[in-house]
Amino acid sequence: MNHDAYPDNYIRGILNSVKSIAMVGASPVNVRPSYFAFKYLAQRGYDMIPINPGHVGKELLGKPFVASLRDIGRPVDMIDIFRNSSHIMPVVEEALTLDPLPKVIWMQLGARDDAAAEKAEAAGIKVVMNRCPKIEYGRLSSEISWMGVNSRTLSSKRAPAPTQGMRLSLNRMSVGGGDTAASDRAAKNKSEQS
């Protein structure tokens, strides 16, 4: 997988197929990006599991915090890592000990570890790096267009009407829209430096 630019179908396929998501580094502080993403994905029907050893015994939006991936005690489809690049490898190594393995490991915006990605992919796990699932969901559903963001999709089809203020279909027939190549290049340069 080329981790500099993902085809929309790859991201769409992941977000359409996973049901449970364990979020490593989920924060109960309601201005942290992990809280935003956790709440957004929970509202869209994903079975969210907050992982943070510092908050065991408490809940995040009604879901009990779990100390580590091994403590989840049931299969999980996707692991979303809200840690910076230097803390990725140990989480991926722990994920590789799970049985069954997760189908997807997702590293948050700003996080990238190519060696960890390679290990996960060798075990047959799909990897996404330096992306936010909330932003990608908003982009493919075109909800993010309400904020003037380039969704990089075009469609002449009538989409389902929003439900409770949410656009819930990622299956808008779409052709790729305007590119953001300069931004992808900048993100790559930045991650090479760090």
Add this chain to the structure above:
Amino acid sequence: MSDRLPGFSTLAVHAGAQPDPTTGARATPIYQTTSFVFNDADHAASLFGLQAFGNIYTRIGNPTNAVLEERVAALEGGTAALAVASGHAAQVVVLQQLLQPGDEFIAARKLYGGSINQFTHAFKSFGWNVVWADPDDIASFERAVTPRTKAIFIESIANPAGSITDIEAISSVARKAGVPLIVDNTLASPYLIRPIDHGADIVVHSLTKFLGGHGNSLGGIIVDAGTFDWSTGGKYPMLSEPRPEYHGIRLQETFGNFAFAIACRVLGLRDLGPALSPFNAFMILTGIETLPLRMQKHCDNARAVAEFLAGHPAVASVSYAGLPSDKYNQLARKYAPKGAGAVFTFSLKGGYDAGVNLVSKLQLFSHLANVGDTRSLVIHPASTTHSQLDDAAKVKSGAGPDVVRLSIGIEDKEDLIADLEQALGA
């Protein structure tokens, strides 16, 4: 569902728009409303807290305006955009995110006269200090950099003389200085030049000109290239530091490569207030659908008129980068191979009086203070758009007393030439 990238003309018609999910309306509806209902208290709180995408109040965002924003972002190759009430509003909102009182920004000396005024007077009163540099002398930008420099501002094709700026050279000065490069792309439009492809971090437009294109609606837009890292060194606290306006959110961390556009919306537009009317957004969107067709015709006509003027005995000189003899022709070939734009100047052997006389005799050209209309326009900058500058600054910005500026429209070029011929002749 292919990932094939559509071409520019396809984006000009489609980007950002989709059939209305409720009614099936295919043209973008004009959402002429101030406000939008919330589903419940939690939805309202999520929207205000920037946790959910959606509409609150038209000063912060509007669905018609959002289509315009996404369309221009796509045409420029940016990650996001924010539409505002005018080109000047775009400039205020951009600099408000970047400068604190006492900071500096470097600006090319060749700019629209209104921008020179805005930077010299209004921005000075905010404590934002402009330092001028010469776009024909890249080293003058390097010399102007100080520890307080927060941005560099240039025009891709500069008003009034249509000179072409070496965006890549100035972008490397900006990169070395660790500051974003802002490019005003009004006179080129993304059809001729996409500054982000040449290293711009932020693009601004007066939509009033070629993008709207019909001289009927004011508007401005800010495009975020998504290329600049705002987190380094605490230099850009609006983006990197916890924002008290939003309970401590850090915008870059939360919004990644479109954080600048979000900052412009939630810290700039929300608090300064220059919102674009949804009706204007609709008019401008309609204009953009034909941008590629119009822009090519503007350029082809401009070249024909410039060639005619260059051969006329009453004309002392023509400044049009599309002419092979022009000082900026090399740069035009590199940056704007489809055409060098449609705004340019020429000077008359008869000086100031001949300029005034010409303007009064023209029948088809309209004498007014705008550019980028379907109609051909004429003005004498020294007595109008650039009148607040002193004589030396007028000459430096390409608006000396003998200079006449044209904005060539999309009429038949033979008629434009005939009009100029009769007005120059007698």
